Amino acid sequence: MPISTEPTAHDDGGIFQHSGSSSAFPALEHFRVQNVPPAAYYVPDFITEEEEAYLLRKVEESPQPKWKRVGSGRRLQYWGGTMSKNGVLLPEPLPDFLTAFPDIIQRIESFLGAASSGKSEGKGKERALDANQVLVNEYEPGQGISPHEDGPAFRPLVATLSLGSHTVLDIHHYLSTTAPSPPMVTSMPSPSDDPANEGRPIAAIPLAHLLLLPRSLLILSSSLYTSHLHAIAPRTKDIVRSKEANSDDEVVISNADLLCDAFIADRLRENGSWEKERGVRTSLTFRHAEKVLKGGAFSMALGALRRT
Ligand SMILES: O=C(O)CCC(=O)C(=O)O
Numbered sequence: 001m002p003i004s005t006e007p008t009a010h011d012d013g014g015i016f017q018h019s020g021s022s023s024a025f026p027a028l029e030h031f032r033v034q035n036v037p038p039a040a041y042y043v044p045d046f047i048t049e050e051e052e053a054y055l056l057r058k059v060e061e062s063p064q065p066k067w068k069r070v071g072s073g074r075r076l077q078y079w080g081g082t083m084s085k086n087g088v089l090l091p092e093p094l095p096d097f098l099t100a101f102p103d104i105i106q107r108i109e110s111f112l113g114a115a116s117s118g119k120s121e122g123k124g125k126e127r128a129l130d131a132n133q134v135l136v137n138e139y140e141p142g143q144g145i146s147p148h149e150d151g152p153a154f155r156p157l158v159a160t161l162s163l164g165s166h167t168v169l170d171i172h173h174y175l176s177t178t179a180p181s182p183p184m185v186t187s188m189p190s191p192s193d194d195p196a197n198e199g200r201p202i203a204a205i206p207l208a209h210l211l212l213l214p215r216s217l218l219i220l221s222s223s224l225y226t227s228h229l230h231a232i233a234p235r236t237k238d239i240v241r242s243k244e245a246n247s248d249d250e251v252v253i254s255n256a257d258l259l260c261d262a263f264i265a266d267r268l269r270e271n272g273s274w275e276k277e278r279g280v281r282t283s284l285t286f287r288h289a290e291k292v293l294k295g296g297a298f299s300m301a302l303g304a305l306r307r308t
Pocket residue numbers: 135137145150160169192230283285
């Protein structure tokens with residue numbers, strides 16, 4: 001992880017407020033993606049290569065019924081339970097590979113806690129992610145996810161760990177229907193969407209693009225979570241630039257200065273672009289469902305028994 005710098009104050013109503021201190025974790029503000037709506041944070045190398053390999057193995061080893069396949073072809077798993085139709089988590093215990101070794105959930109909490117309050121516990125707890133569900137998505141090259149919101153069932157603070165391959169995440173915004181002839185697509189209904197936004201027109205051209213490298217952590221919060229959409233275009237290869245794009249095949253990324261990758265930095269400086277074929281990418285999205293089924297403790301206990 002890059003070296004800590006002094007945090008700067010922002011007044012965006014974001015979930016994170018900073019007091020600044022020397023802590024075991026660098027201040028979150030250092031990782032803020034500039035020129036996108038508040039707020040996105042990109043943390044390179046959040047885990048080691050060994051931890052990445054271990055997590056990929058545990059996900060792959062999961063029992064076959066754990067996998068679901070969705071329309072676009074990608075596979076997914078839910079850990080911690082699934083959501084009912086009315087947005088209530090039907091809880092199940094999280095597996096050891098997320099809570100014990102390599103203890104990713106605690107590491108994210110410590111990182112957010114340290115960054116938001118200057119302490120790794122106690123004060124600032126109310127701004128914690130407090131993940132109770134982890135969504136695993138597996139994308140083959142050429143697979144993506146259409147523009148969507150994760151919706152109001154979750155706390156507006158999510159953290160996504162990328163494993164195995166890079167991808168480019170697109171940030172989209174809704175359009176005002178009174179805007180003059182904007183390029184539009186219609187919002188895709190999706191099970192995790194906020195029904196209130198179904199059918200609202202969204203801009204065909206993304207507001208921003210973020211290059212997500214393997215082992216990085218992306219945190220989305222505040223209005224970027226509550227009033228924007230995110231998507232991954234179904235490409236087999238990405239061509240990224242840090243300044244203006246020359247063709248529709250290229251995208252300008254907003255987090256070029258946060259990548260901490262000397263090779264990509266050289267390519268961007270010398271050629272103006274970096275390109276790479278996508279491999280299989282697995283993402284782990286950590287989030288907090290606000291409503292949890294009461295009596296869920298019973299199913300949690302049953303789940304724990306089943307695992308022993
Ligand atoms: O794979 C990712 O990075 C994003 C996943 C996502 O947006 C979702 O499953 O809702």
